[in-house]
């Protein structure tokens with residue numbers, strides 16, 4: 001019988017798994033370490049209410065095919081989204097868990113004799129909630145075809161399971177009630193709509209998938225929604241997090257700390273330190289942690305990288321109707337953390353020492369790394385037009401985030417660029433803005449944009465493309481109000497109203513901070529593998545591994561790597577491949593463990609004011625070794 005190996009632990013190792021097949025007792029009956037019997041009997045199956053009236057022969061048959069699973073507290077029988085199966089509790093207690101915005105909520109209990117999984121079995125869907133052991137529990141898992149074999153000869157079972165499923169779905173305490181209940185926001189932000197710091201804060205929260213209620217001076221009942229008098233305007237933006245702590249004019253690092261997003265490394269030394277948590281970095285984190293490497297990914301902004309800003313990725317394998325970048329990022333992040341990788345946000349890697357593999361973080365922490373994976377991707381190229389920096393965050397953005405839609409509701413917006421990212425953004429904003437105009441210097445989209453996007457753009461009546469054009473100037477006092485569009489053929493300039501300008505004019509690898517020992521191509525992308533030999537930048541006898549840079553033990557994956565393919569799938573593939581090379585490198589015996597040299601951060605004065613509730617210790621970051 002196949003038992004899916006999805007019964008992960010919340011805080012323990014695989015050694016805590018208990019399955020059938022333990023040592024034999026003196027009386028010959030198989031017993032597990034927990035002392036629970038290992039083989040399900042027909043009698044035990046009869047103890048499950050659903051099967052109480054089923055004939056002896058069917059119970060015998062079930063006892064021969066079901067999986068007998070013992071879970072320790074915190075171990076999952078099924079995760080939300082897992083394929084359907086029917087379970088019954090023999091011993092212990094199982095809790096259904098619903099995860100909203102990354103926060104778990106226990107939504108019921110199952111006791112001995114109860115079943116779970118009836119909703120997916122009846123509807124043919126995946127699990128709408130996860131099921132986790134609240135204490136050591138023994139359950140059975142019945143595969144759908146075995147359930148159907150029983151149901152074929154026991155119509156009462158079908159009726160009963162249908163009744164149970166309907167009961168679980170309906171009513172305030174059922175799935176319907178859970179789905180209808182609005183999740184409480186994890187953060188409330190008050191700030192001016194067009195204030196750059198407020199925009200940056202909202203964007204950061206959005207990129208980190210934090211549900212946020214945004215308040216502006218014109219929000220009706222702002223004080224009521226805030227939960228008291230609003231902070232004075234000089235202190236905006238201000239944020240109140242779910243547990244009531246309030247911070248005014250916060251640094252993003254402080255916000256991350258308040259929301260429990262990791263910001264401090266737990267150790268001083270790692271097998272693999274990953275620079276960046278875009279698709280390549282997250283894939284490396286998943287593979288590294290799952291293969292037993294002590295792995296940390298350090299991300300300066302939010303997990304997901306560029307892909308996290310994509311409104312719909314249509315070409316990533318396994319998502320037939322596409323997947324939004326933030327959902328892909330959120331799933332990958334959960335997966336990496338569940339497997340034991342550390343992921344830090346709001347921390348940048350500022351320097352790498354090629355000779356020691358020391359990795360320097362902003363703020364002075366230094367990590368000792370046996371291997372390093374560069375997965376720092378690319379950053380948007382900026383437009384050099386007068387006034388554009390003054391209006392950045394006030395209607396002008398590089399790239400796009402889904403959370404910015406509320407700012408462009410009902411206004412005309414402009415997208416600069418003709419690549420897939422520009423096409424995706426146009427489709428997304430067209431569902432909020434009055435009108436979307438794509439401005440491109442080129443004369444066609446076919447050379448730069450995928451066919452499926454061009455076809456979708458053509459179906460939207462409120463999207464236009466202006467070929468052979470460029471932005472000549474931007475105007476606005478408090479926020480963007482208009483732009484000048486120049487026709488490159490006639491040089492004629494026209495001023496048009498604009499409530500949002502989203503710029504997608506290509507991206508560059510930001511690699512100037514890397515040590516000179518790491519060889520780059522002419523455009524600043526990191527050279528790896530055979531290209532290193534070709535450039536005569538390799539000193540060892542062995543060949544460099546495919547993704548290895550000119551510094552042995554330092555690897556590059558994803559968009560930052562010199563190569564023509566810049567895609568989510570390629571980044572994910574390279575991130576996971578990099579881990580295979582890390583193993584190879586460590587096996588070669590080349591690594592040299594560094595001495596522990598992590599700097600400590602002293603907390604001394606306060607960069608931001610804490611308004612109410614538990615006042616936090618005054619902080620000032622000062623380095624000491």
Ligand SMILES: Cc1cc2nc3c(=O)[nH]c(=O)nc-3n(C[C@H](O)[C@H](O)[C@H](O)COP(=O)(O)OP(=O)(O)OC[C@H]3O[C@@H](n4cnc5c(N)ncnc54)[C@H](O)[C@@H]3O)c2cc1C
Pocket residue numbers: 275276277278279280281298299300301302303304305306307308309310311312313314315316347348349350375376377378379399400420421422424510557558559560566567568569571
């Ligand atoms: C809007 C948009 C839509 C897209 N749509 C698609 C699509 O539909 N299909 C597709 O295949 N591809 C798509 N792409 C391309 C795809 O997103 C990229 O190829 C992919 O994200 C590259 O992954 P990466 O991990 O290599 O780099 P990135 O995604 O760029 O991630 C790198 C990460 O490293 C971080 N970082 C950089 N420097 C440091 C540092 N010094 N310290 C700490 N962190 C650092 C960055 O903040 C970033 O989060 C799209 C891109 C964009 C922008």
